[in-house]
């Protein structure tokens with residue numbers, strides 16, 4: 366089978382590469398010419414464990430192609446996935462301009478039946494708009510060509526994208542015809558050996574499933590952050606509470622980690638978009654409004670602890686930060702809580718020394734020379750008045766505390782991810798604070 370994936374970002378590149386790995390011939394299309402030129406030479410635009418080797422393997426096998434021109438492959442493929450961005454509009458709703466542009470390009474150029482599948486996260490009703498946009502272009506050409514639309518939202522997590530795509534908990538597919546169902550079944554059949562289920566449903570339900578899943582996950586995080594803040598006030602330890610409640614099978618132990626708030630390219634924008642969808646339909650998602658509010662405040666929690674420690678006198682303080690990316694194993698800085706923290710530190714007159722294993726280049730692109738870029742974890746803490754742990758990369762988990770202590774000016778550690786052992790740090794002479802204890 367031959368397929369096209371339009372949009373070669375985190376989702377498009379992983380989707381295309383994984384389908385190619387299973388033997389499908391894939392054409393990855395993107396309007397960003399630099400990205401495509403690099404990909405043709407085997408240069409991968411993102412950091413995602415395992416992706417580079419898989420891209421190279423499938424390129425060499427002749428199953429994975431890259432192009433800027435959809436017309437080159439449009440009439441060779443049976444299925445087209447749209448995986449372009451759906452960034453938030455000014456009012457928080459999902460901006461569909463890229464999604465609809467792809468639909469119009471399809472309508473202007475298709476010459477035979479095509480199944481158009483949306484992988485991007487889009488509000489309920491988008492498939493209908495895509496159908497109308499394609500039909501409008503066909504009408505302008507006075508052509509009557511049959512086509513199908515389907516929704517196949519993606520649930521991969523950055524940093525674990527390959528594993529999530531190859532062995533997902535489930536695949537959700539919204540279809541409107543038997544033909545679309547048959548094509549999607551055929552396409553996903555090679556993956557079924559990995560023991561997952563394809564759940565077919567109607568298109569609006571598939572579109573809504575994606576938002577509901579992200580909303581539920583974000584709700585768990587904000588709930589735990591709220592509990593963590595109360596734990597601090599009343600003298601409980603959120604880490605113990607997490608273990609205590611997570612062992613109840615109905616609750617489950619994943620996605621219950623208190624921290625400095627959720628970030629990334631999905632939760633913040635998708636929660637906003639769902640709130641907006643509800644409002645524009647005359648309904649208020651009150652729980653999600655609270656989820657957002659808790660999350661916004663949580664991003665400042667390390668700053669508040671630092672400010673309390675120095676009694677509001679932060680001017681000229683030298684602050685070290687370990688971690689910048691919104692989570693480990695990615696270089697993605699979209700909506701990273703570190704950016705909010707850095708803003709506050711700089712506004713208070715601090716000098717900020719940052720280190721992250723893979724996000725330094727992306728941070729430099731965003732922040733220029735407003736912060737100092739350290740060579741490694743030890744370089745970052747030289748003469749520091751505090752160390753803030755922001756992202757729980759593995760290499761931050763067991764540093765030499767005696768070396769860190771010798772280098773720092775003030776032995777203060779504020780742990781935004783609760784990864785250190787309080788006893789060990791206090792024995793090493795540090796003042797240590799984490800979230801929710």
Ligand SMILES: NC(=O)c1ccc[n+]([C@@H]2O[C@H](COP(=O)([O-])OP(=O)(O)OC[C@H]3O[C@@H](n4cnc5c(N)ncnc54)[C@H](O)[C@@H]3O)[C@@H](O)[C@H]2O)c1
Nearest residue numbers: 372373374375376395396397448449450451463485486519
């Ligand atoms: N990043 C994730 O982990 C993730 C996971 C699940 C779902 N999603 C959803 O998937 C979608 C894509 O997210 P992403 O993070 O991969 O975005 P991204 O910004 O990394 O990539 C989008 C790509 O689409 C390209 N593009 C835009 N218009 C185009 C056009 N007309 N033709 C061809 N290419 C075009 C852009 O140049 C860009 O390379 C979003 O709706 C997002 O919400 C993302």
Ligand SMILES: O=c1ccn([C@@H]2O[C@H](COP(=O)(O)OP(=O)(O)O[C@H]3O[C@H](CO)[C@@H](O)[C@H](O)[C@H]3O)[C@@H](O)[C@H]2O)c(=O)[nH]1
Nearest residue numbers: 519520521522523586620621622624627628629631691692
């Ligand atoms: O217990 C937890 C788990 C996560 N986070 C934070 O939540 C954010 C998102 O993390 P994660 O969900 O692991 O990463 P994403 O790559 O953003 O993946 C989410 O967003 C994707 C895009 O929609 C979906 O496909 C995934 O299923 C969904 O997990 C990060 O800032 C994490 O630090 C916590 O604070 N506590």
